[in-house]
Amino acid sequence: MKKIFVALSMVAFLAACDDSSSASAGQNDEPAVESSFSSSGKVTEPAEVTSSSSSVDSVSSSSLQGDKNFSSSSVASSSNSAGNVITYGTMADSRDGQIYKTVTIGTQTWMAENLNYAYTDVPCNYIGYTSDSTSWCYDNDPANCTKYGRLYTWAAAMDSVGTWSNNGKGCGYGSTCSPTLPVRGICPEGWHLPTKSEFExxxxxxxxxxxxxxxxxxxxxxxxxxxxTDDFGFSALPTGYLSNGGYFSSSGYYAYFWSTTEDDDVKAYNVYLYYYNESAFLSSRYKDFALSVRCLRD
Known part of the structure; x- marks a missing residue:
């Protein structure tokens, strides 16, 4: 793991990263979700707060995320090994022109890549740590944004300052909210941040x-x-995460995706996929962690 220069402290609004914020520094890491490595170099599975209710169950020409070949201007269909017809396509984010692969699975159409939008309207400048955005490239390496997309706090994912819609306004660390669904959040127009039930x-x-x-x-x-096996073209990559103590962790071993569903004032639900387990998990994680975002078409 690599520690960035200072501990990050995020509150309900994206602007919490600004020098004018009254947020307190030095929020502790969440020990229960911090990965550890054995002497053999393998990552050990962290303890998660799992949901008991789940019973069932990029850049321009964005070709570096995932494994499927997509045309930037066409829609194509193919069948997986089980005979299910999967429809692939692309979409453009009008805010920055990035092109993302998409895939239709059942009744849902998903981005087949992680969001890589840098929300530079609210740059981070907190206790000497600066960033062009309230989102991060893993290890602060721009090449990882190209490969994996960006990592966002829950407040950023929900667009808690209401830049694009008011549906997630005020949702962030330290407060509870009742968002109006669907929540566009930081997603492109016509897309939204999925709920826990939409992941199910x-x-x-x-x-x-x-x-x-x-x-x-x-x-x-x-x-x-x-x-x-990537049978459905979702192409989840092991992006890892950024903890609230400023640690990048678990790249190569975990994929995490925020949902709009809140657990309490400091935690929200996310999906995580682990390299040695066939099951997907829904867990409750601190809102000031930075995770990946996958958008779902309205």
């Missing part, structure tokens, strides 16, 4: 939560022979 619908469409991880993981980039 995805699990059902790929054969159930018990096999969803292996079905949704990409066929490359996962460590220790952890590649998936």
């Amino acid at each position: 619908t995805l699990f059902t469409a790929v054969g159930g939560q018990s096999i969803a991880s292996i079905m949704l993981r990409s066929t490359s980039s996962w460590k220790n022979h952890g590649n998936g």
